Amino acid sequence: MTRIRRLGGESLAVTVSANEFIALSRLEADLLGVLADRLTALADGGATRDRMFPDAYHDDPEAAAEFHALTDVDLVTAKSEAARSVMDAFMSAVEDSSGSRWRRGTSRTVTTDAALTLAMLRNLTDLRLMVADRLGIQNDDDDGSGGAAADRVVYWWLGETQELLVEALSAGGFGMPDR
C-alpha cells in the first residue's frame, strides 16, 4: 500500500512499492493513450461526453458541444501534464531498499510540493475514472465485480491512495484558515 507522510503545508512524502510503481507506469501510459484518442476525436468532430469530459449543459446539446470545443483541449493538456509530472517524479525518485522487507524490489519515495500534490490528486482521479470505465461502474453500488480482477485491485489501490492523500492534506486545512 502507498505510504504518505505529511511534511508540512501541502508537501508530502509519497512512497510506492516496486510493484505499485510498475502498475502506476502502465496506468499512466494507458491514460496518455486515452487522452491522445480524445484529441483525435476532437479533431474529427466525433468527441462525445464521457466521464473525463462531462457535458457542461444537460438540456442544451448545442451549448454542450460548444463548451467541449472550447475547453476539451485545455482539459486534455492539463490531464496529460499531471500524468507526466507524476510519472516523472516517480521515475526520478530515489529508490529505497530499506522499506518493507517482505516486498520484492525497492520502494520509491517522491517528495511533493503543492503543485505536484494537486497534480497527483487530479491524476489519481483521472486514473480512477479510466479504470471505472473498464470495470463498467455505473452507480454508487457497483463494485466492479463484472470487470477484470486486476482492474479491481488497481481501482481499490488508487482509491486508497487518494483517500490517504486527502486525509494527509485535510490535517493541514489546505493552507487556509477553516472558515
Place this chain on the structure above:
Amino acid sequence: MCESGGVASSIPAPSTIERTDEALDLTPRHTLDTPWRAIVWNDPVNLMSYVVYVFRSYFGFSREKATQLMLQVHHEGRAIVASGTREAMEVHVHAMHGYGLSATVDRAEK
C-alpha cells in the same frame, strides 16, 4: 444553499470615469436578471473525501459547508455550488471538470 460565484456587479460605473464602447456591450446573459448556476452531480467514482477537498480548496468553503454540499450531491444526486453570471459559472464548471467532477451550468429560472 447558493453561494455567490463572483457575481459581476450591476452597479453602473461612476460618471467621472469615461467608459469605452465595450462597456455598453452587455447582452442579457451578462445581467443579474438571468442568474445562472453551477451544479455538481453525483458520480459513482469520486470519493466523498475528495469532493469535500475540492469544494474546500477551490471554492474556499468551510469544512462544514463543503461536507454539507458533498452529502447533498451524494444523497440528492446534485447540489448547486455557485450562482452568478453565465461566464463565471462556466469558469467554475470547467474547473470542476479539471478536478474530475461532473458539473453543469444551467439557468436558475424555472
